[in-house]
Amino acid sequence: MKPVALFLALALFAGASHAEEPASQPTNGQIPEVWTARQAVAFALAENPDSSIALKKIEEARAVFAIARSADFPQVSLVAEYGQTNNPMYAFGSILNQGGYNERIDFNEPGTTDNLQLKAGVSYRLYDGGENRAAKMAAEADVEMTKADQLGVHQQLGFEVLRAFYMIIQTEQLVRVREESLEAMSASLQVGLARFEAGDLLRQDLLNLELQQSVASENLIRSRHHLQLARRGFANLLGLPASEVAVAAGDTQEVPENLDYRNRHELMQLKSQEAVAIAEIERARSGQLPSLDTFADYQVNQGWVTEESGDSWMAGVRLQYSLFDGGNTASRITLAQLRLQKIQALRKKIELALNLDLEQAQLDYQQARERMAVTEKMVEVAQEAARL
Structure with a gap:
């Protein structure tokens, strides 16, 4: 069964396209x-x-991307507000907005006024130095990273399921071997008892036979226990409650032809992290550039104290530029660049480690096949000797 275990290790290096393909027809539960x-x-x-x-992590990342993409659209708002005041400034402003000013009004004590204001506004950022574009790039890369996480979960889960599957087969075979061993020891003990009663066997030799039978019985108990644990673990991986499961003993898998460590999810994750880091550098650099916004609003004011109403509008553009921020932007750029360099170094390290793992798995698999061929030859020799 060792070649099977090594096959499982090699299977992790199969192409991502193979990992994403459904393993069989949908089970429908x-x-x-x-x-x-x-x-x-x-x-x-x-x-x-x-x-x-x-x-769910992928859906969460897509929601974050949708939030970042929302900055591409104008922001439209509606506001309704009603209030009363005797504050001279606000009261006089309400009178002006309602078009109710006359020469008899005292600027210092205009009295109590009320105002119902209905306002509609729209704003849109024309230029932000590339900050929003960088935010979208980072969010999109984060979506790809969560997809790589999902691929990693699927690869690891598939590996664990296959390992548990073949562990059941291996343990079932071991149980049968233990049962045959116990039967052989029981038969030897019966022969030994007969020889002991006939005076042809020492008691010490009889005790040795009883001890060997006890050891064989204990080994069988352990093997059966391991089989139950293997079945429980297999059911747990399938998301099923503890139950008896049966597996097809003759079901074997071929070693994938395409063994490319570059399709491993660890590298795909780092590739996405690298894209996020590049986007963060661009976002930090946007702090060195100005931003340009446009806005417009229209409002209607109604007063019941003055029994007047009026409307007004306002539109314009706003340019904002940070002349000095104490080195905040420069520090954020440096920090983002260092993070990118760290990810690139980690990616190189992971590539070397995965390449070594792949080579070791291939060598171990080849060694296991050669040892299995030798074992098969030994079995043939033993069978022939038993026949003779």
């Missing part, structure tokens, strides 16, 4: 009586909570 490897992986990807969590 139906639980088969006997699981195949493909059915198990497909079911786990659909039902395991980790898959659902990864999907």
Whole structure:
């Protein structure tokens, strides 16, 4: 079974396109009586909570991207407000807005006034130095990073399911071996008892046979316990409650032909992080550039004290530029650049580590195949010797 375990390690280096392909036809939540490897992986990807969590993270990142994209559109607002005041400044302003001014009004004591104001406004940023474009780039890269996270969850989950699947097969075979060993030891003990009663066997030798039978029985108990644990773990990975599961013992997998560590989710995540870091540099640099906004609003004012009403409008543009910020923008640019350099160095480190892992997995797999061929030859020799 060691080649199977090594196959699982090699499977992680398969292309991302292979990892995203469905392992089998949709299960629709139906639980088969006997699981195949493909059915198990497909079911786990659909039902395991980790898959659902990864999907929610993607949706969350898309919501953040939608927030960043909203800056591309104008902002429209409607405001309705009613109030009363005897504050000279506000009262006189309300009178002017309502068109109710006359020469008898005392500027210092205009009296109590009321005002109902209905106002509609629109504003739009014409230029922000590239800050919004950088924010959208960062948000889009974050979406890709969460997709890489999801791919990583699927790859790891598929690996764990396959490992648990073949662990059940391996443990079932071991249980059968232990059962045969116990049967053989029990038969030897019966023969030993007969020889002991006939005086042809020492008691010490009989005790040794009983001890060997006890050891074989204990090994069988352990193997059965391990089988139950393997089945429980397999069911847990599938998102199912503890239950008895059966797997297809003859179901085998081929080693993927395309073994490329560059499709590993770790590198895809770092690639997205690098894109985020580049976007953060652009966002920081936008602080060195001016921003230009345009705005317009229209309002209607109605007063019941003055029994007058009026309307007005205002429109214009606003230019804003920071002449000095104490080095804040320069520091943010430096910080963003350092983060990018750190990610690039980490990416190189991960590439070297993954390449080494791939080479080790290939060598271990080749060694396991060679050892299995030797073992098969030894079994053939033993069978021939037993026949003779």
